[in-house]
Amino acid sequence: MRFVNGATSGGKVSCCIPVEKQQRCRLTEEDKAWFVDQIGVQLGSVHAELGEHIEKTETTLLTEIRVNVRAELLERIDTVRTELLERIDTARAELLVRAETVRAELLERIEKTETALLTEFHKWASPVEMRQRSHAAAMRLMQNWKP
Numbered sequence: 001m002r003f004v005n006g007a008t009s010g011g012k013v014s015c016c017i018p019v020e021k022q023q024r025c026r027l028t029e030e031d032k033a034w035f036v037d038q039i040g041v042q043l044g045s046v047h048a049e050l051g052e053h054i055e056k057t058e059t060t061l062l063t064e065i066r067v068n069v070r071a072e073l074l075e076r077i078d079t080v081r082t083e084l085l086e087r088i089d090t091a092r093a094e095l096l097v098r099a100e101t102v103r104a105e106l107l108e109r110i111e112k113t114e115t116a117l118l119t120e121f122h123k124w125a126s127p128v129e130m131r132q133r134s135h136a137a138a139m140r141l142m143q144n145w146k147p
Contacts, residue, residue, distance in 0.1 A: 027035075
């Protein structure tokens with residue numbers, strides 16, 4: 001028996017159609033066109049189904065990605081917010097301590113300045129006050145003196 005590729009039945013090739021059967025099963029151009037059309041229709045159908053499946057998969061994946069990204073972003077935002085609040089609380093406490101220290105230092109400096117000013121005023125006013133008293137006494141004597 002002879003095969004299409006020229007191998008005999010004793011050869012290794014067993015999947016080829018024998019020449020005798022091939023001659024009996026010849027397809028017409030119309031049959032070939034019909035097969036091509038059927039294959040095209042089936043491919044179009046498969047292509048459409050794959051396209052729909054791909055769209056659904058893309059939509060599902062995008063939705064899942066959005067949800068996951070949103071959840072991750074919200075978690076990161078919450079973490080950053082917590083860290084910032086902790087930093088703000090720490091900074092606020094430090095500022096309160098510094099403000100109290102500065103306030104105490106200012107009060108101490110004001111008290112020293114007041115004391116120094118009062119001391120200097122009393123040093124200055126004391127001789128003037130003494131002169132005023134002595135002048136007042138002399139004036140009273142002059143007013144009370146009658147010649």
